[in-house]
Amino acid sequence: MSGERQSRANKEDHPVETAPSMEDRHVASVAVAVDVVPFGLRDGALHAALVRVGHADEAGLFAFPGGRVQPVESLDVAARRCLERHLSPTGSFLEQLYAFGEPGRDPSSRVVSVAYLALVPQTEEAPGVHWFPSSDLPPLAYDHGAVADKALDRLRGKLAYTNIAFGLLADGFTLAEFQKVYETILGRALDRRNFRKKVLALELVRPMGRVRHGPHRPAELFQFAQRALTTVETPLTKKG
């Protein structure tokens, strides 16, 4: 179901089932929030954006950006609003992650939070936003430690079978940079030649015909063939 209608429709014999009137009146009901886990790259390493909780029990700790879901707002819209309130970039990748609803997760009131995974490409500075290496997060408020774990798991999982990395890189990257994203998130080295072969064979990225000049041999620049999430049948990451 999805509301009290069905609760009423089906048998009400279960002791813990709430009578509809109880919901309508007031109080100890359950609130809905969203939390967004924004990942981005800073000097090659994966970082997560956090904001300070300046209030009550959890004061001084960090937490992911979030907020209540408004009465007329979908979950996706609420998540994007919370993301863009802190980080300007519009159009970043955003997908639902998991709903966290343990009764004690927020000590002050009963809140069910739908967590979202966000990927932001530029990682520009924003006031009040602190970026931490994803492998070394500070103590987090609420159950946001578990949220962070879930987000990292999801990101790692999708990295192997989708083109999700497009959310972290702006067009015009070298294959070395691209590969470093994979190595950073997966935590292991990949073979340069096999990696190149694979991503080109899958048509994941496309050469732009331009090169970047540096102190060494110029590197070809690439862009993503698709900037929407697509699944590939063969894993992008075994050794190369």
Place this chain on the structure above:
Amino acid sequence: MSGERQSRANKEDHPVETAPSMEDRHVASVAVAVDVVPFGLRDGALHAALVRVGHADEAGLFAFPGGRVQPVESLDVAARRCLERHLSPTGSFLEQLYAFGEPGRDPSSRVVSVAYLALVPQTEEAPGVHWFPSSDLPPLAYDHGAVADKALDRLRGKLAYTNIAFGLLADGFTLAEFQKVYETILGRALDRRNFRKKVLALELVRPMGRVRHGPHRPAELFQFAQRALTTVETPLTKKG
């Protein structure tokens, strides 16, 4: 975040951000429910359990079992309660699927529903519960059509890389039955010899040393090596 605390802590300058007092008072706030999609096998085919919605706008339609989340109850517990209210089997597989929160999904009130995927082995009859082939569901109330799609996608996806099938079969099955589960859910045929080789090599199932007698050559009976969700590195389903 996870509640109003953080909303207060961070800048309140966003126009649509709710003042905390508004939440505490009353009304048009958002309710939380769970919906459970119970899958099971009936004569070899995948079926889903539905109950009738006997009320209001959606009267006469079918919907998945569900109900409000109680103030002191976790989401997982709420889902299991809703499942077991209709279907007796305790200990069935149950995992969170997705949170559905479009404002209009329940025409009568604003409800965010956290959907769960359930697998029930026996598929015994229960009063008020109707089983439909998953490929041919009746018109569903609310957005339960989308919920059903998501549940099927998840089941298909996990079938390839986990031992999730243990949720559908009781110990003491033949390999033919086991394979048919895969073929039914995936919608394509698998090679009998390769299938046997793979599930034995992965130690997914174990021979019990017993056989089942029928009108033909007796078939060895198997059980699952693990009855908890485990992931395998190599896909169980390519052709065999």
Place this chain on the structure above:
DNA sequence: TTCTAGTTGTGTACGATTTACACAACCGGA
């Protein structure tokens, strides 16, 4: 001008995995 350090770009041989495929064993019932 030449040399060097450091990076980018490319192909091939080996092994492992996946796939296709056919036949004998076994039972109940006619």
Place this chain on the structure above:
DNA sequence: TCCGGTTGTGTAAATCGTACACAACTAGAA
């Protein structure tokens, strides 16, 4: 005793994954 229908098993070919080395190119230093 024969027959239909199912279960159980192995092997060869193709595909895919993996390891690996060397030439090309540039900026900057000598």
